[in-house]
Amino acid sequence: xxxxxxxxxxxxxxxxxxxxxxxxxxxxxxxxxxxxxxxxxxxxxxxxxxxxxxxxxxxxxxxxxxxxxxxxxxxxxxxxxxxxxxxxxxxxxxxxxxxxxxxxxxxxxxxxxxxxxxxxxxxxxxxxxxxxxxxxxxxxxxxxxxxxxxxxxxxxxxxxxxxxxxxxxxxxxxxxxxxxxxxxxxxxxxxxxxxxxxxxxxxxxxxxxxxxxxxxxxxxxxxxxxxxxxxxxxxxxxxxxxxxxxxxxxxxxxxxxxxxxxxxxxxxxxxxxxxxxxxxxxxxxxxxxxxxxxxxxxxxxxxxxxxxxxxxxxxxxxxxxxxxxxxxxxxxxxxxxxxxxxxxxxxxxxxxxxxxxxxxxxxxxxxxxxxxxxxxxxxxxxxxxxxxxxxxxxxxxxxxxxxxxxxxxxxxxxxxxxxxxxxxxxxxxxxxxxxxxxxxxxxxxxxxxxxxxxxxxxxxxxxxxxxxxxxx
Numbered sequence: 001x002x003x004x005x006x007x008x009x010x011x012x013x014x015x016x017x018x019x020x021x022x023x024x025x026x027x028x029x030x031x032x033x034x035x036x037x038x039x040x041x042x043x044x045x046x047x048x049x050x051x052x053x054x055x056x057x058x059x060x061x062x063x064x065x066x067x068x069x070x071x072x073x074x075x076x077x078x079x080x081x082x083x084x085x086x087x088x089x090x091x092x093x094x095x096x097x098x099x100x101x102x103x104x105x106x107x108x109x110x111x112x113x114x115x116x117x118x119x120x121x122x123x124x125x126x127x128x129x130x131x132x133x134x135x136x137x138x139x140x141x142x143x144x145x146x147x148x149x150x151x152x153x154x155x156x157x158x159x160x161x162x163x164x165x166x167x168x169x170x171x172x173x174x175x176x177x178x179x180x181x182x183x184x185x186x187x188x189x190x191x192x193x194x195x196x197x198x199x200x201x202x203x204x205x206x207x208x209x210x211x212x213x214x215x216x217x218x219x220x221x222x223x224x225x226x227x228x229x230x231x232x233x234x235x236x237x238x239x240x241x242x243x244x245x246x247x248x249x250x251x252x253x254x255x256x257x258x259x260x261x262x263x264x265x266x267x268x269x270x271x272x273x274x275x276x277x278x279x280x281x282x283x284x285x286x287x288x289x290x291x292x293x294x295x296x297x298x299x300x301x302x303x304x305x306x307x308x309x310x311x312x313x314x315x316x317x318x319x320x321x322x323x324x325x326x327x328x329x330x331x332x333x334x335x336x337x338x339x340x341x342x343x344x345x346x347x348x349x350x351x352x353x354x355x356x357x358x359x360x361x362x363x364x365x366x367x368x369x370x371x372x373x374x375x376x377x378x379x380x381x382x383x384x385x386x387x388x389x390x391x392x393x394x395x396x397x398x399x400x401x402x403x404x405x406x407x408x409x410x411x412x413x414x415x416x417x418x419x420x421x422x423x424x425x426x427x428x429x430x431x432x433x434x435x436x437x438x439x440x441x442x443x444x445x446x447x448x449x450x451x452x453x454x455x456x457x458x459x460x461x462x463x464x465x466x467x468x469x470x471x472x
Contacts, residue, residue, distance in 0.1 A: 006181045012170050013185050016113045016140035019167035025110060026138045028088055032081060034135045037163045038128065039077045045159055046070055049124055052151040056120070058327050059289035060245070068244060069125040072409055076129050079411040079428055080136040087136065087432045090441075097471045099450075103443040108436040110138030112188035117179065117202065119194045120146035120291055121248045121349075126193045126216075127156065131169065133431025139189075141169045144182045148291055180205070187211050189435055193250070195347070196372075196420050214424030214434055216250070217417050218347045221374040223253035223404065224364055224390065225262075226381025231269065233402070234380035238353075239273035241378070241404025243331055246288040247351040248295075251376040251398070251408055254347060255354045257364050263357045267314055267333045270353070274331045275318040281328050282321040289327040290350065296327050299350040302343045303332055306354075311337040361386045365393045373397075375421035378404050397421050 023030075042049075049070065050062035080087075091106040114134040118127035127143050134141045143160075145153040150173075157171035164170070172182060183190060183202045186209040192202045193216040206213045223238050225231070242253050258266045278287045290296040307313050316331040323329070331351040337344050343354060358364040368377070377396040379387055391399065397417040398407040408415055408427075416425030426434050444450065452464040 006178075009172055009174075009178060009181055009185070012142060012166065012172060013113060013187075015167045016142060016170065020110070020112045020140050024112075028085060031084060031088075031136055031138055034164070034168060035077055035081050035084075035132065038132060038135065038169075039074065039081075041159055041163045042070055042074050042077070042124075042128065045155075048155060048159075049152065052155045053123060053149065055151050056123075056149040057289050057291055059285070059287075061286045061288065063286070064245065064288065065124065069122050072125050073128045073132065075409070076132050076411055076427065080132055080432070083429065084136055087429055091438075093440075098468045099442075099448065101445045102448050103445075105441045105443065107439045107441055108137070108433070109439050111435055111437055112139060114139045114141050114435055115182060115185060115187040115190045116141060116143045117183060117190070117192040117194065118143060118145050120148035121245060121250070123149045123152045124156075130191045130193075130214075130426055130431065133426050134189075134191075134435045135169065137432050137435035139435055140167060142182075142185075142187075143169070143171045144179055145171065145173070147175045147179075184208070189214070191424075191426070191434075192216070199422070214426060215417065215422045216415075217375065217420065217422040218250040218349070219372050219374045219417075219421040220254040220347055221251055221376040221378070221396070222255055222257055222368055223378035224257045224380065225259065225266065226361070226379065226383050226386050227259050228383040228386070229380035229402075230382075231266070235266065235269045235273045237380070237402070237404050238378070239270055239277055242353050243274060243277060243287075243351055244405070246290060246329065247353075248288070248291060248349055249405070250349075251405055252349075253353065253376075253378055253404060254374070255344070255356055257356050257358050257367065260357045260359050263335050263355050267312075267335055267355055270333055270355075271314055271316045274316045274333075278316075278318075278331070280319045280321065281317060281330050282319075282323045282326055287328065290329050291327075293327065295350070296329060299329055299348070299352060302341075302346070302348065302350075303334070303352060306334055306337040306341050306343050309338050309341060311335065311341075361389055365390060368394050372420040373418045375417045376400070376405075376407070395419070 050065045053065050054060050093104045095102055095104045116130050127145055131141050153173045157173050160169055160171045183205045190206050190211050191214040196217045199215045199217045203213055225234055238253055281287050312335040314333040334354040337354050373395045375397040377399045379390050380402050400407045411428040414425035414430035415427040416422055452460055
């Protein structure tokens, strides 16, 4: 079975490679047609996608899937359709004076076959948003979705086959063995979204083929409450940002930093804000389940470890429910967790929020900079000087000020990590450029002086060289 899967994968890759060789620069009409078919796929099958994702999670609201996934992808496709002609146009760049009247141009050229490895937490968005950019750039696309969302993966494969020829866009379904073989293919570009640990393995596999990679990873993204912040607004925002998809979001606030002495009061306000969002948990269709028993057990063990080490754990379970076998996990706020526990060292990826107290902005910055660079950072406050310091003295993939998550939805800005939280970026024009080769082209003029620099060297060469020195 393993050999059969790998043979099928190789055949799918070879088919796309051959198709690209036949048409290495699809015109704007072909690209728009592919984007419109991708848009139709998202519009015509919304209910099916919502149902499949709900079933895979064992409970996820269709409203949440539409808001956080389908609407985001549609906006990205429409944005690409609106801007494709300008993205595809040759870019004029300056020509140094000694080379006048020659011209310089940048020609954005498709790379070839793009591989996309998408995760389980937002399976629709994180498969089709990068596919949008790759198709806009004129590439062929192979997608390997997560085996943890099998219903969604099978549905995407079936619908992709209805809307696309397999040499345009194809979906490869399979387990970890298929995933390992997938990232070892000699793609012209590979985009992986997932954990930092697996991202390192993907980078090693891609390096064997010198395949360029975009890695969208994660990490411990901080949220900071400055003393100048509006607490009601900040608490409501963090409660929502943390509990969307039950915290299974790569840019969710991983921990909250609050001014010293305010931890207990802010924990109480957070608990109230969370209870307002989700007054019930077990039978609440708005509250997402944890994706698998293994992930549920991991989150439970993180909390039990810090509880055993003396941390205060506030469980937000307003109705006092028993969750049975639903894989639902109540929101939890943790205070005074030891720094050497897994909760404080690993990305949490669930509805558990530690609170850390800090003395001043320098201490907050020092705490963040003492750890791996995060995928996201959130700062709440009105103090412009403090905000400026945080923005300038910390490095993160992206930042939202006075809210959570919103930077990911900006098609006019790139989205990507830095260091252990990722490399490269996409969304909007940045996605188009990621999956293109911006080829520099120098167009010589009949009046160009290049011939004066050729041998045999002599007086003409020396005069031309002196002129070049004066002009540069």
